[in-house]
Amino acid sequence: MTTQTDLPDSPATAMQGPAAADAFNQANAYFKAGQWAQARAAYEWALQQDPQMEAAALQWARCLVRLGDLQAARDAFSQLLRAFPANYSGWLEAGHLCRQQGVPQQAVACYNQAIALVPTRYEARLSLARLLEDQGQMDAGAAQYHHALTAAGADKNRLVHWRMGKFRLERGDAARALESMRQALLVLRVGQAQIDENEHAEMQMDLGDIFMRLGMTEDGHRAFERASAATSEATLVRLADLSFRYNLWQEAQAVLRRNVELHPDSDTAHWNLAHSLAESWNMQEALASLAQAEAIAPQPGAKSMRASVAGRTGDADTALRLYKELADEEGPGSKIHSSAAMSALYSDQLSAQEVADLHRQMFACLGRNARARSSFNNDKTPDxxxxxxxxxxxxxxxxxxxxxxxxxxxxxxxxxxxxxxxxxxxxxxxxxxxxxxxxxxxxxxxxxxxxxxxxxxxxxxxxxxxxxxxxxxxxxxxxxxxxxxxxxxxxxxxxxxxxxxxxxxxxxxxxxxxxxxxxxxxxxxxxxxxxxxxFAPETDYPYPDFDPSHVERTLTFGSFNNVPKLTPHTVKLWAAVLKEVPGSRLLLKAPSFNDKGAVEAFAQRFLAEGIARDRLEFRGPVGLADMMAEYADVDIALDPVPYNGGTTTLQALWMGVPVVVKAGGNFVSRMGASFMTAAGLNDWVAQSDADYVRIAAAMARDRQALLSLKRGLRERLQACPAWDIDQYTRDFEGALRQMWVAHCQGQSAAAGKIKA
Missing domain, CATH: 3.40.50.11380 (Rossmann fold)
Known part of the structure; x- marks a missing residue:
């Protein structure tokens, strides 16, 4: 017997299937649960049973939008509106879809149809106002904005202002967005004795977002603080996300901890805290919060979070395996493939060719049915x-x-x-x-x-x-x-x-x-x-005073690279350096080392390689200026393998710290060699692990020569062409011109090197 949760697979079983109303109800349940494919199939079945079911036709089109099949969705809206030309929501949402697909004139026509049908509703007028402003028709947009306010009436004016503020902010017009949000809050204050705390918090968040975009940081922080009075789980999660975007990590986590206190039985509350902790490099606590979420309900994203934690704790191969499993489950085009690709760059186990092959294999599908280069009409004048x-x-x-x-x-x-x-x-x-x-x-x-x-x-x-x-x-x-x-x-x-x-x-x-x-x-x-x-920083970072005491102090190696780069191979290599230079120490600085669990884990990894805990120093994150100043505590930096330091290596050099690097087999493992070669410090570039240890030990032994190099390192860099930002910009322009000339000449992008 077929039930409401067991819909027939094809019209062949129609006589045994549910009635149209039953199918429609089941489809609505799927839709509410976000199961768009199942909902679409159920709505289609309902329409087969009753082609005049207008609500099912609208919902079917909505499913196609949510599934991302936009052309099919446009066809579905066309069918709906041919059959039911008085469907206001159909015209309104068809307009949204046309705007989204970049066909504004068709969107205008749809919105006007909706307005003609129900002049007393504000949604189509407001959407038309948005579209007109997007096209630069500010006066026409303002007129429709006014009409929307009139249609909405006093009880909904705040919603019109609020939505217009959000639309304008989405477009990047923060100044006009601020005008709308201030009007929304004014209406809210004047028109209601009782203000819902969560609605008010949502509005304060949007106001804060606008302030931050305008550079009005203090006003933005105050708005976020006012929003923190919310009690709704969804509102608090959004506030935490917004705070995190603006680098307010501690504030975001405080909000999420409060959310857990208010909603202790919510698996999503624990999940969101776990996610925030992982993003903030607090791995042990993140896993504990994840476990609490899983104790309440299964977490579909648990494998992805564990992959992220593995990568962030230096286990790139586990991260790669988990991401590949997830990507295979989602199929071609899954963005999880990009996470797998990133993990491959950190792997100790893959050769350069294997990394390249993996990238080609995972992303080949992105080029299917691509647009031809010849279809563009750009003027092919080379110069x-x-x-x-x-x-x-x-x-x-x-x-x-x-x-x-x-x-x-x-x-x-x-x-x-x-x-x-x-x-x-x-x-x-x-x-x-x-x-x-x-x-x-x-x-x-x-x-x-x-x-x-x-x-x-x-x-x-x-x-x-x-x-x-x-x-x-x-x-x-x-x-x-x-x-x-x-x-x-x-x-x-x-x-x-x-x-x-x-x-x-x-x-x-x-x-x-x-x-x-x-x-x-x-x-x-x-x-x-x-x-x-x-590297041409626009901030002035004072150069350390390398006085003679640097020769006498304990030789300190250092790395300010993030933990994912501290692979097992890297730990073994650095341990070998420490053994070769008795009495030396290693300073490790990374966001992860704010986490006691991460500190203990890496202390144990070095101990397994014969390096005692008292030869290691772990430091957590600080502001950029303070971090740059901390390079004064490092005598020689050690570059990780296979994923070399990029920004960190150049920052170290800028602050007077030479870097021992190893030239690997691909781009990611040859960045250090590029920088040191460009600086004229080829003798700091190793070709093997043994060479790396030998160079580090040799440079550490001659403390006077090391001090002399450190004292003049920034001046040395500034005399090198690779640190001449004006010349670099001209070279970059030359690279752009080379690409364009090749296109104009119809070449298949012949590889080359631009002239110095």
Missing amino acids: RKLRVGLVSADFHHQHPVNIFMQPVLARLDDKAVEVSVYFTGVSYDAQTQLAKRRVARWVEVTTWNDSQLARRIEEDGIDILLDLSGHTNMQRMSLFGQRAAPVQATFLGYPGSTGVPNIDWLVADSVVAPVGSEGLFSEQLVRLPNSVFC
Whole structure:
């Protein structure tokens, strides 16, 4: 017997299936549970039984939207509205879908149909106001905004202002968003004696977000503090997430701990605390909170969290195995593949070729049915001004992409290059505002799908689209796989080949990608003449005073690299160095070492290699300026393998600390060699583990020579071409021009090296 939870698989069993009403009810249950595929099938079944069931037709279209099948969803809305032309919600949501797909005129038509049907409702008028503002029609948008307020009436005016504020913030227009949010809060205060604490908290969060985007940090913090009076679990979780985005980690965790206190029987409360703790590198407590969540209910994301914890504690191979299992479960196109790819870079067990092959294998599917390069109509004049697009989420404080890219943005020749940033992120601070001022166009695209973004990139006439993320957070690899510009390249954000089809170029240098290594890259190579990264900090970090006492103190090796880089191979290698230099010590600094569990775990790993705890010092995170000052406590830095230090190595050198590095087999394991070679310190570059230990010991023995090097190291760097940011920017422009000329000449991106 067929039940409401056991729908027939095909029309062949229709006579045995449930009635249309029963199928509709079951579909609604699936929809409420977020089981979109099952809901879609059940709505389809209900419509087969009763084609005139209008509510089922609307819900069916909604399922297709949630499943991401947008073309099918448009067809479903067309069917709905042909059959039921007076369906207000159908016209409204069809308009939303058209706006999302980048066909604004059709969206306008849909919204106008909805308005004509029910002039007294505000939703379509407000949506039209949003769309008109998005198109730059501010006066027309303001008129519709006013009509929406009139339609909403006094009891709903706050909702109209509030939603308009959110729409404007999503577009990146924080100033206008602030106007709307202030109006919403004014209506709330004036019109209601009893204010719901959670609704008020939600509004305060949006207000705080706006303040933070505008650089009004103190006002933003006060708004977040007012929001902390909330009691709703969903509201508190959102507040914690927003706080975390703005680097308020301690505040976020305080909110989530309060959430657990208020909702002790909620598995999601424990889960969210566990997730926050893991992101803050508190691994032992994160696992304990995860266990509490699992004791209440099964956690579908538990394997992913355990993979993250494994990677963050230096067990890259376990992380890789778990991420691959999850990616296989989700199938081709799963973003978990990117987590697996990142884990592979840290693995002690994989060869350079195996890492490259794994990337190609995992991301080949992203290029299926991609747009042809020849379909773009950009003017192929080789020497004209170039329109360059940057896709990144990472223009914010302390992120390496921001640190390296800001000085370049400040120096690019605006007569040769026009830069547009397509910002996919959620974290904003003063550095975000600085980057916005330095580019010709800044587009907020965090909530956009790939189709919307690709259409905007083409409308902006982008010639070269640069990925600055690779497989890191908030990347858009699927966009690049489908091709959104005639020339596409990856730069800075990922230390190696992406494996993604249709990324034409990778920016490298001749050390991280030496001649003969081309087979490790799915992209063609454009090699900068000096080093792939140029460290030119825009903040003044006072140089340490290396007085004669440095020769007398205990020789201190050090690493400020994150824990995932401290692989078993690295620990064994560094232990060998300590054994070779009796009496020396090792200072390890990383966010994880705020966690006593992480400290104990690594102390035990070194003890297993014969290094006593009293030869190790562990330090947790501090602000960037304080961290840079701490390099004065280090005599020689040790580079990890196989994932070398990038920013950390360049910071160490800048602060007078030379680095022992090992030249590995691919980009990620040759960054240290690139930097030290560019600095003229080739004798610090090892070719093997034994060579690494020998070099470290030799450099440690001659303390006077070491002191002399340290005293003049920054001046030495500033005299090297690789630290000349003006020249580096010209070289980078040359790389862009080389890519463009190759495209104009119809070349298949011949690999090359630009001229110094």
